[in-house]
Amino acid sequence: MKIGIIGTGYVGLVSGVMFTTESHDVLCIDSDVAKIEKLREGQCIIYEDELDTYLKSAISDGRINFSDNYSHLKFCEAIFICVGTPSNADGSANLSFVYEAAENAARNIDENVLIVIKSTVPPGTCNELSTYLNNKGYKHKVASNPEFLREGSAVFDYNNPDRIVIGASDESSFEILERIYENKIRKNIPIVKAETTTSELIKYTSNSFLAIKLSFINEMANLCEKIGADISKLSEGVGLDKRIGSLFLKAGPGYGGSCFPKDTSALSVLARQKDCASQILDAAIESNLSRFALMSDKIIEATSEGKNISILGVAFKAGTDDVRESPSVEIIKLLIDSGYNISVYDPVALENFMQYNFRNVTCASSIIDCCRGADSVVILTEWEEFSEVDWAKIGEVMNRKVLIDFRKVTDEQLVVKAGFKYYTVGK
Numbered sequence: 001m002k003i004g005i006i007g008t009g010y011v012g013l014v015s016g017v018m019f020t021t022e023s024h025d026v027l028c029i030d031s032d033v034a035k036i037e038k039l040r041e042g043q044c045i046i047y048e049d050e051l052d053t054y055l056k057s058a059i060s061d062g063r064i065n066f067s068d069n070y071s072h073l074k075f076c077e078a079i080f081i082c083v084g085t086p087s088n089a090d091g092s093a094n095l096s097f098v099y100e101a102a103e104n105a106a107r108n109i110d111e112n113v114l115i116v117i118k119s120t121v122p123p124g125t126c127n128e129l130s131t132y133l134n135n136k137g138y139k140h141k142v143a144s145n146p147e148f149l150r151e152g153s154a155v156f157d158y159n160n161p162d163r164i165v166i167g168a169s170d171e172s173s174f175e176i177l178e179r180i181y182e183n184k185i186r187k188n189i190p191i192v193k194a195e196t197t198t199s200e201l202i203k204y205t206s207n208s209f210l211a212i213k214l215s216f217i218n219e220m221a222n223l224c225e226k227i228g229a230d231i232s233k234l235s236e237g238v239g240l241d242k243r244i245g246s247l248f249l250k251a252g253p254g255y256g257g258s259c260f261p262k263d264t265s266a267l268s269v270l271a272r273q274k275d276c277a278s279q280i281l282d283a284a285i286e287s288n289l290s291r292f293a294l295m296s297d298k299i300i301e302a303t304s305e306g307k308n309i310s311i312l313g314v315a316f317k318a319g320t321d322d323v324r325e326s327p328s329v330e331i332i333k334l335l336i337d338s339g340y341n342i343s344v345y346d347p348v349a350l351e352n353f354m355q356y357n358f359r360n361v362t363c364a365s366s367i368i369d370c371c372r373g374a375d376s377v378v379i380l381t382e383w384e385e386f387s388e389v390d391w392a393k394i395g396e397v398m399n400r401k402v403l404i405d406f407r408k409v410t411d412e413q414l415v416v417k418a419g420f421k422y423y424t425v426g427k
């Protein structure tokens with residue numbers, strides 16, 4: 001099938017490239033001409049494992065094209081909207097890019113072409129957009145197909161989805177979406193068919209459920225510290241209960257990224273607007289926000305009288321160069337405000353991090369340079385290379401040997417053997 005994708009961010013680019021592996025032809029539209037040019041040359045504009053290989057082969061097979069011109073969409077049978085839905089000041093989702101993309105597409109396509117919203121949007125958006133377009137004389141059906149890809153493992157997740165959710169208001173829309181996911185259906189991947197509002201809510205509820213799980217396990221980590229229990233063993237013992245599951249039970253510095261903070265807050269606002277506030281969700285959001293201050297206090301206490309802190313990892317998690325709402329960034333802000341000098345290192349995310357232009361922060365090009373003269377070193381992203389560090393060697397260049405490993409990637413015994421004071425969460 002010929003598929004149009006509007007927006008070449010994480011969702012749009014991964015979906016577009018991966019659709020080509022299932023014999024679809026894809027046209028990706030983005031208003032950013034510089035991005036389009038890079039993509040045409042096969043340059044992957046985001047850091048995502050394996051994506052560049054798939055992009056290059058899609059280009060060489062002639063299955064993918066990039067353009068900033070919406071009129072090229074006229075040959076497509078379905079258009080996926082994959083643009084951003086940033087937060088408004090009150091925490092609700094800003095849908096202006098979605099509406100703009102849909103209207104631009106509608107102007108250029110036949111009325112039987114299905115518009116599919118893949119961006120994360122509040123329940124009711126497909127119906128509202130459909131009414132909006134109809135009022136403007138465009139008769140397109142609007143369907144929902146939320147995305148569950150994780151940054152850093154998006155290609156793997158695309159190939160191995162737990163489920164595919166499709167929301168539509170009529171059989172012909174379902175039929176188009178089922179044709180798009182024909183290969184996955186043949187592999188017996190569960191397909192959840194719902195009306196659009198439920199489909200949209202599935203996405204928000206999934207992300208919020210995981211965020212609640214994380215906030216709870218992080219609070220249990222706090223309790224472990226107070227009563228002499230160990231969060232790693234606790235998570236293992238609890239997670240083996242199949243009803244709970246072992247994933248998303250790893251305590252850390254709090255959740256971040258471009259999805260959980262934004263989606264939890266949009267769902268919270270929506271629930272309140274409908275006079276149906278979610279106390280549990282609100283508490284999870286609050287708990288996560290207060291976690292950054294808690295982590296910063298821990299660092300300050302462990303650093304003692306020292307003023308120089310080395311931070312390893314600024315990406316919001318390993319496997320991505322994304323620093324949006326990264327716990328690391330939030331904690332760095334608090335440390336700067338408390339008068340500390342910060343040196344940071346990250347294997348891939350420094351370029352994005354530098355856009356913040358923080359004062360009193362220097363970026364280092366290696367772990368050892370980052371730790372030189374530091375009074376403490378803090379691990380905030382679970383990059384594999386941080387688990388392979390020779391701490392005895394690092395200790396030689398530090399002012400004081402203090403390691404605060406919020407991601408539990410180091411071996412406590414080895415670190416202590418290298419002469420370090422070791423701190424973590426939940427122990």
Ligand code: UGA
Nearest residue numbers: 147148149150151248249250252254255256257259316317
């Ligand atoms: C999340 C969802 O997992 C995806 O299913 C969804 O498609 C995506 O949002 C989205 O809405 O686009 P992502 O934000 O890429 O994916 O990252 P996650 O792997 O879910 O991690 C989110 C945060 O939780 C990170 O800060 C991570 O470090 C933290 N986390 C995760 C933990 O602290 N402990 C864990 O055990 C797991």
